[in-house]
Amino acid sequence: MLIRLLRTRLRPYAPTIALVVVLQLVQTLATLYLPTLNAGIINNGVLTGDTGYVLSTGGVMIAVTLLQILAAAAAVFFGARVAMGVGRDLRSAVFSRVQDFSVREVGRFGASSLITRTTNDVQQIQMLTVLGLTMLVAAPLMCVGGIVMAVSQDVPLAALLLIFVPLLAGVVGLIVRRMPTLFRGMQKHVDQVNRMMREQITGIRVIRAFVKDEHEQRRYADANAELMGVALRAGRLMALTMPAVVVVWELATVAVIWVGGHRIGSGELQIGSLIAFLSYLMQILMAVMMTTFLMMQVPRAAVSAERIGEVLTTESSVVTPAAPVTALSEKMRGRLDIRGADFSYPGAEEPVLRGVDLTARPGRTTAVIGSTGSGKTTLLGLVPRLFDATGGEVRVGGVDVRDLDPQVLSRTVGLVPQKPYLFSGTIASNLRYGNPDATDEELWHALDTAQAKGFVEAMAEGLDAPVAQGGSNLSGGQRQRIAIARALVVKPGIYLFDDSFSALDYATDAALRAALARETADATVVIVAQRVSTIRGADRIVVLDEGRVVGTGTHRELMRENHTYREIVLSQISEEEAA
Template sequence: MLIRLLRTYLRPYRPWLVTVVVLQLIGTLAALYLPSLNADIIDHGIAQGNTSYIMSTGARMLVVTLVQVVTIVAAVYYGARAAMAFGRDVRGAVFHQVGMFSAREVGQIGAPSLITRSTNDVQQVQMLVMMSTTMLVMAPIMGVGGVIMALRQDVELSWLMAVSVPVLLVGVLLIARRMVPQFRAMQDRIDGVNRVLREQITGIRVVRAFVREPFETERFAGANTALTDTALRAGRLMALMFPFVMLVLNASSVAVLWFGGMRVDNGSMQVGALTAFLTYLMQILMSVMMAMFMVVMVPRAAVSAERIAGVLDTESSVVSPADPVTELPAHAVLEFDGASFAFPGAEEPVLRDVNLRVEPGQTLAVVGSTGAGKTTLISLIPRLIDTTSGVVRFGGVDVRDIEPALMRRRMGLVPQKAYLFSGTVATNLRYGNPEATDDELWRALEIAQARDFVEAMPDGLNSPISQGGTNVSGGQRQRLAIARALVRKPDVYLFDDSFSALDVATDARLRAALRPHTSNAAVVIVAQRIATIIDADQILVLDDGAVVGRGSHDELLASCAAYAEIVESQLTAEEAA
């Protein structure tokens, strides 16, 4: 998964990566050349008192050093640009894919996990790309070049490399092997912390209302401790690696000085060559350490890549048609023909064999007990989910054959949980129609019975709205969501229990104001309150996903026991009549 992800999203940045490799090659060769020049200064300059040789060779060292600095800085610059662009593209791809998901896929993966995958997981792979362009490219060049240059200085001491490098390699690999499962577990622990924290922030009012702060504190502490323990285990192994590397480096330095000193003493080796050999050995061991550091990073990035690929490879159950219908009649009829819906692996469908027809200008009300499938029925119309059998038609065309954006532009949905975005009243209302004028916004607010409280706000339409609309009441939030749908002026209005937070008087005024505004549109209302739907042209009664009653209020009172039971639970016999 990691290789596939890198190959796919780094392809546009191949010129930058090639530039990085060339620059790293030049910079590393410069770094390998410097110890030889230093050895020449010692052996041919200092030892012989040749000042001019020291000056000329020192000038060459300065030039080589300048080349090394410039090329390494440029390599890091282009590598960072490639890594950041890679991260941006992957995050964009994940965001786009999640935007195409239906409610089924979002629920299957989970919102906290989706957030982690688009942030922390992308960051892990992005960091691997960044480190690869700086370390992984340099390590093999420096390792191989260091061996060649060390052998040029003295072959007799090469046995020290044959001992030091394998010892360092085996030790770091053993440590890295134990770190892999810790990194895999860490991503799951991060998901857990995000899930708990998101639930607590979203449900803070419930937590406080039931005085559950101590319980939630313990729950977060449990998730946080699990993440901390996993991170500490990985950190201890990481901390163990560096002392081990330094032990090998220092032991190798002592060995080179010990055995090399004896060769200098008997005249088999010059001091400059010994100094250069020691530097090359350090460079070789450092290159091995850099390579091993990358080995440690790869497993965590591989885990993250698998999680990212899990999102990118998940196909939405709502698929755009290959040859979509792009035109629909101005005022279309909405039909359900044997529509059913079942979640994968479920024993029973959520909806079974629903048949209905809503003409423009008609109002269909849907009632039923909790879990009867009312919201599922509403969701099938704008294709938030698709039927598993049967057909939903709009304008005589299967909604699965209509271009999704066109279909949804003809809908005005007010969801069960009214959600507002951070911004202002105006930006939230124009979410339904970006071209709407201020007069149109005020008109929609007036119909939705929201004009009075918006006018009372300090800045009117420009008054701020916090994320989720938490700075307004539940009833105000619902009325603003209704106004947002009205601004759109759709052909089908879908109200999913959208009047539940309104008092009876406001509900009645809103429906009275809404009636002339929707005279040419089909209206589907899901409601629990009988007073909200009592005047509907047709009422559909759902029970356990099946239609058990259909007709007007009076007809259903006489023929449908389930409807009569709902009515009796809310109204007296006289009120119902």
């Protein structure tokens, strides 16, 4: 997965990568050439007293060093640009894929895991890309080139490399092979810590209300300690690498000096050649160390690549049609027909919806009511394709929603969810979320209809008043009314209100419903509500029980004929009020 992911993402940067490779070649050749020049200065200049040779060769060394520095700096610069570009592309790809997911896929991964995959996992791929571009070319070339140049200085001394290079590679290999399992566990624990942090920030009011601060701190501390434990085990392995490399390098240095000293004493080796050999030995071992650092990053990046690949290869259960219907006739635009709809969550023992039929027409209000868990919200979610029905069909404007262009469907259906969510920005930016071209007059009209004009006018900035993430600086009722106004700005043919009046007082609820009746006179309105007073005036009421339709009719008809509906009504109001 790692190789496939990198190959795909690096392809657009091929010219820059080629430049980095050339720069790495120049840097490595310059590095390999310097010890030879140094040996020449010692053997042919210092020991013979030839000052001219020392000065001329020293000038060449300075030029080669400058070339080496420039090539190294340029290679790191362009390599970092490629890595940052790959990170940007991966984040964009993951984000785009998640945007295509239905509620089912988002629930499968979890929000905290998706955030970790978009941030931490992408960073691991970025790090590997940087190390790969700056070391993958230089390390092998320096190792091979160092061996060749070392042999050119003295063959008997080079025989020592046959002992120490395999020894170092073996030690590093033993350490690296244990890392993937630890890194995989590490990323899972990062997911867990992110999930708990997200829960505790979102649920801070509940935590404070039940005085569970210490309990939540212990939970987070336990999760954090588990992450620390795995990280420490991985860190200990990584910490072993450097001492192992240093020990082998020191042993190799001692062996080379001991053997080389005897050869100098016997006249078989010059001092400059021994110094050059030691330089090449250091370069060889440095190449092995560079490879080690790269290999240490590979297991973690491989785990991250698997996790990113899971997201990128997961197909959404809500698929855009190959030949979508791009327009609906005005006569049919507001028609909604749900026929025999079934829906089951993956792995669930029982379906949430079973053979549900619902018909709604323009100019009429259809209400859906039922006990908690009866499938009301799931039923509404089928219309805008938050997820697709696992059986039956949902038709908007006479066309199956699975055959409609998503843009057409979003313009035709306006959903006000059970939990209204506002984005950070301003009142105006939230209202224009579905219709960027809406004028200020249209925004104020929508706010007036949603009974939100008063509190927005009371804000100093009006439409430009800031909104915090999630609308946390507004009350629940204010958020609901702005969410309703946001749907009104789009002017869809079908309005879906999923228990969107629960946070309103009775007076505001009544005023809002009266204003909505005028505003949506030519549109189809479907209301899900727990409060009987909100839906008793609907043209048609659908009663759900355990995912099945157990009754349809007006309020009076259902009170006479439907036991389930009668129970719900009498649990809220008296017999006289219900009449």
